[in-house]
Amino acid sequence: MGPLRTYFHKLGSPRWFFDLARPWGIGFAVVGVSLLVVGWVWGLGFAPEDYQQGNSFRIIYVHVPSAHLAQALYVAMGVAGVTALVWRVKLADMFIAVVAPVGLAMAGMALATGAIWGRPTWGAWWVWDARTTSMLVLFFLFVGLVALRQAIPSERQAGRAAAVLAIVGTVNVPIIKYSVEWWLTLHQPASFSLSSAPAMPPSMWVPLVVNVIGLYSFAGALIVAGLRNEILHRERDAQWVRERLAAGAVRP
Amino acid sequence: MSIAIAQTRRDLAIVVRSRGEALNPLAFFALATLLFGLAGPSPETRAAIAPGAVWALAALATTLSMEGLFRRDVEEGALEQLLLHARPLWPAVLGKLFAHWCVTGLPLVVLGPVAALALQASTDVLPALALGLLLGTPTLTLIGAIAAALTAGIGRGSLLVALIALPLCVPTLIFGAGAAFAAAAGADPTPQLLWLAALLAAAATAAPFAVGAGLRVSQEY
Numbered sequence: 001m002g003p004l005r006t007y008f009h010k011l012g013s014p015r016w017f018f019d020l021a022r023p024w025g026i027g028f029a030v031v032g033v034s035l036l037v038v039g040w041v042w043g044l045g046f047a048p049e050d051y052q053q054g055n056s057f058r059i060i061y062v063h064v065p066s067a068h069l070a071q072a073l074y075v076a077m078g079v080a081g082v083t084a085l086v087w088r089v090k091l092a093d094m095f096i097a098v099v100a101p102v103g104l105a106m107a108g109m110a111l112a113t114g115a116i117w118g119r120p121t122w123g124a125w126w127v128w129d130a131r132t133t134s135m136l137v138l139f140f141l142f143v144g145l146v147a148l149r150q151a152i153p154s155e156r157q158a159g160r161a162a163a164v165l166a167i168v169g170t171v172n173v174p175i176i177k178y179s180v181e182w183w184l185t186l187h188q189p190a191s192f193s194l195s196s197a198p199a200m201p202p203s204m205w206v207p208l209v210v211n212v213i214g215l216y217s218f219a220g221a222l223i224v225a226g227l228r229n230e231i232l233h234r235e236r237d238a239q240w241v242r243e244r245l246a247a248g249a250v251r252p
Numbered sequence: 253m254s255i256a257i258a259q260t261r262r263d264l265a266i267v268v269r270s271r272g273e274a275l276n277p278l279a280f281f282a283l284a285t286l287l288f289g290l291a292g293p294s295p296e297t298r299a300a301i302a303p304g305a306v307w308a309l310a311a312l313a314t315t316l317s318m319e320g321l322f323r324r325d326v327e328e329g330a331l332e333q334l335l336l337h338a339r340p341l342w343p344a345v346l347g348k349l350f351a352h353w354c355v356t357g358l359p360l361v362v363l364g365p366v367a368a369l370a371l372q373a374s375t376d377v378l379p380a381l382a383l384g385l386l387l388g389t390p391t392l393t394l395i396g397a398i399a400a401a402l403t404a405g406i407g408r409g410s411l412l413v414a415l416i417a418l419p420l421c422v423p424t425l426i427f428g429a430g431a432a433f434a435a436a437a438g439a440d441p442t443p444q445l446l447w448l449a450a451l452l453a454a455a456a457t458a459a460p461f462a463v464g465a466g467l468r469v470s471q472e473y
Contacts, residue, residue, distance in 0.1 A: 085465070137419045140418070144415050144416040147415055148402060165402060169420070176422050179422065179423035
């Protein structure tokens with residue numbers, strides 16, 4: 001095996017991941033926090049006002065990254081679910097356990113900032129618009145996953161059940177999204193797509209991109225930290241964890 | 253195929269021999285309709301929300317009825333026999349779900365329009381509502397069964413089943429209620445009904461495998 005392949009092979013094993021992922025976690029944290037600080041200051045303080053929405057549009061710099069991330073995290077859990085069930089990778093099962101609460105928080109943040117943005121823009125805290133509604137359904141998908149995990153006492157069983165549900169949910173996410181779009185949508189169309197140039201000037205969308213990347217990295221740092229915690233917890237009876245705890249060599 | 257038929261016959265025989273329990277979801281549905289009727293402020297409002305209320309209650313009645321689907325089999329050990337069997341699990345799952353649908357879903361196809369009438373919906377809505385329920389309740393049963401299978405090992409938790417299954421029922425609810433509201437507005441409900449049929453086809457193909465996987469997880473096989 002080449003060195004790169006060995007590296008990825010090791011990343012799949014909890015014991016090796018614990019050490020190998022530490023620099024990843026630190027990197028994500030540094031990049032995430034600095035990008036978020038830059039992005040927020042830039043977006044909230046220096047980006048130009050919107051010609052229709054004035055200053056209220058600035059909440060986009062929190063709203064869009066969290067909504068993006070919530071969807072991406074659910075799909076990532078679906079992929080991890082397949083990995084956990086097909087290849088029995090323990091780490092994938094831990095990944096779902098760690099990501100579910102982060103995704104729930106992100107969906108909650110997208111809904112809360114959406115409501116705050118909706119009040120001045122649409123004149124209502126909540127509207128039954130296609131994209132707000134599908135985000136609410138996504139929120140409840142996260143709730144169901146977290147509730148299922150907590151209801152099953154055996155860790156192994158809870159992990160596999162969550163993997164099945166994550167796959168089922170991921171298959172359903174696009175169906176839910178498009179069925180909900182059957183209603184006339186009030187929501188402004190997505191500001192970004194891969195196929196066309198953004199409809200915003202660069203002075204507005206560059207800080208948004210900074211914020212999106214920042215929040216992804218920050219979530220990456222949370223997930224790596226959560227995974228390392230979960231590994232220690234689940235392998236608490238393993239020889240290597242005991243030795244390190246005894247030597248006081250477990251570095252956060 | 254023969255496994256599916258045998259499973260359906262067995263489950264229906266159990267229902268016939270222990271009558272009361274199977275009627276609970278229908279009683280719940282009727283009772284909840286009564287609550288909607290009493291809570292509606294005026295005949296016009298009741299008539300306006302009737303199709304949507306019927307669909308929401310059908311989704312609730314179906315998912316809440318799911319909790320008992322595997323309980324008896326888990327307690328008696330019949331489920332373990334199924335899991336130990338060398339043959340694939342999905343035909344038995346499909347047979348079991350068909351039996352369950354005959355007891356809870358099929359009566360809703362009749363009861364739903366009656367409930368809509370009781371809420372003073374116009375009679376134009378009824379064909380689209382009945383046909384929609386005929387196409388939609390099997391999908392609700394299939395989705396609910398995934399949640400029921402995943403929670404079969406914990407023994408309790410009808411609320412958990414509903415919490416897991418209801419978000420997944422959203423598309424069925426949208427197209428089902430959409431068909432009825434289209435008919436109420438004098439439009440053609442065919443597109444929504446076709447969507448319901450498509451959802452049923454997708455659910456019937458995929459869900460039995462998810463239910464099987466869930467059952468294996470719940471019994472640690």
